[in-house]
Amino acid sequence: MKFPKKVLLQHxxxxxxxxxxxxxxxxxxxxxxxxxxxxxxxxxxxxSMADEGGSADRRLVLVARKGRFGLPTxxxxxxxxxxxxxxxxxxxSLEFDTSFPDSDHIPYVEQxxxxxxxxxxxxxxxxxxxxxxxxxxxxxxxxPLQDLIAxxxxxxxxxxxxTLYELWIGIGGEIADQIYFTDLPWPLGKIxxxxxxxxxxxxxxxTKVNAEEREEEIxxxxxxxxxxxxxxxxxxxxxxxxxxTDVDALFLGHALFVLNALPEGSVLRSNLLKHDNLVxxxxxxxxxxxxxxxxxxxxxxxxxxxxxxxxxxxxxxxxAKPKAKAKKERTEEEKTFRRRAKYFLGTQLIxxxxxxxxxxxxxxxxxxxxxLDYDEE
Numbered sequence: 217m218k219f220p221k222k223v224l225l226q227h228x229x230x231x232x233x234x235x236x237x238x239x240x241x242x243x244x245x246x247x248x249x250x251x252x253x254x255x256x257x258x259x260x261x262x263x264s265m266a267d268e269g270g271s272a273d274r275r276l277v278l279v280a281r282k283g284r285f286g287l288p289t290x291x292x293x294x295x296x297x298x299x300x301x302x303x304x305x306x307x308x309s310l311e312f313d314t315s316f317p318d319s320d321h322i323p324y325v326e327q328x329x330x331x332x333x334x335x336x337x338x339x340x341x342x343x344x345x346x347x348x349x350x351x352x353x354x355x356x357x358x359x360p361l362q363d364l365i366a367x368x369x370x371x372x373x374x375x376x377x378x379t380l381y382e383l384w385i386g387i388g389g390e391i392a393d394q395i396y397f398t399d400l401p402w403p404l405g406k407i408x409x410x411x412x413x414x415x416x417x418x419x420x421x422x423t424k425v426n427a428e429e430r431e432e433e434i435x436x437x438x439x440x441x442x443x444x445x446x447x448x449x450x451x452x453x454x455x456x457x458x459x460x461t462d463v464d465a466l467f468l469g470h471a472l473f474v475l476n477a478l479p480e481g482s483v484l485r486s487n488l489l490k491h492d493n494l495v496x497x498x499x500x501x502x503x504x505x506x507x508x509x510x511x512x513x514x515x516x517x518x519x520x521x522x523x524x525x526x527x528x529x530x531x532x533x534x535x536a537k538p539k540a541k542a543k544k545e546r547t548e549e550e551k552t553f554r555r556r557a558k559y560f561l562g563t564q565l566i567x568x569x570x571x572x573x574x575x576x577x578x579x580x581x582x583x584x585x586x587x588l589d590y591d592e593e
Contacts, residue, residue, distance in 0.1 A: 280297070284395060288310060294322065353461050384413050
């Protein structure tokens with residue numbers, strides 16, 4: 217089958233735009249929301265916190281995404297870390313990052329100049345345990361490690377994948393936008409949403425050919441995980457020896473998100489509701505752990521401080537109105553930076569419009585690159 221040169225040219229340009237989409241997206245995000253002076257996150261080395269004189273006594277700061285749906289943080293990755301610290305009775309404060317909500321290092325835990333990042337060493341919970349800073353499992357001398365590891369792997373893989381699928385693909389993405397992108401400008405939020413959906417499909421191995429098969433497989437594994445966890449829990453208060461472990465934090469964060477954030481039509485929610493003991497377990501611990509944290513200071517609309525970069529101390533004077541200050545004259549460096557930022561934003565906006573127009577005009581998604589022949593006439 218042959219296509220006119222014009223259509224083939226549009227298809228080629230659109231394909232190149234898609235291939236290089238991330239290259240212009242990353243600098244756009246960085247330039248719009250970063251300042252000339254930023255603080256670098258320093259990963260914590262094992263035992264470094266405890267080794268520093270007096271540093272172990274400093275309060276922890278959990279930086280997460282904002283709260284919604286009656287949860288202190290609505291992010292399915294942040295909530296387990298929050299609950300882990302609560303179950304361990306750790307002294308910590310909760311702050312929100314509203315400028316870089318799509319960053320894969322969120323959630324992270326700060327103490328002084330150090331930070332435990334979610335995208336390193338298996339996640340923030342694993343890092344907390346490796347650093348000997350907060351370890352729930354160490355309180356269990358007779359803990360069955362093989363059962364614990366197998367159960368944790370099931371929650372971290374099968375239920376994690378099901379949550380990703382449900383959040384970004386299964387229910388249309390509106391809830392994901394509320395959690396991740398409400399504080400970003402609309403065009404940037406849309407672009408980052410599309411990029412995240414693409415990343416999730418790649419991570420889950422989803423294609424047009426195997427979409428239905430993979431969906432069935434993902435939900436089947438999640439259903440089997442719920443069944444196994446229900447049998448493991450029985451009528452206990454916690455999964456292992458009636459004492460909390462990291463498995464409780466991981467599953468409780470998952471279950472609270474599914475029951476409170478996902479709509480009634482959610483397949484994942486329907487499967488979870490079939491297990492009464494898991495639902496009772498979740499509601500019991502929610503009342504015990506989250507009732508005291510439902511104060512306005514942990515609410516999404518009244519966070520004490522929204523973080524664009526990690527800070528040592530939260531801002532003070534929450535309830536006081538700011539005093540009027542004389543308008544400060546901008547320096548030449550600041551004027552130049554703002555002028556360049558406006559120019560950069562304009563060029564990137566034009567690039568987005570060109571990309572969208574090519575995508576809409578060429579109908580490129582209907583073409584198969586392998587079957588294209590050039591029409592010389």
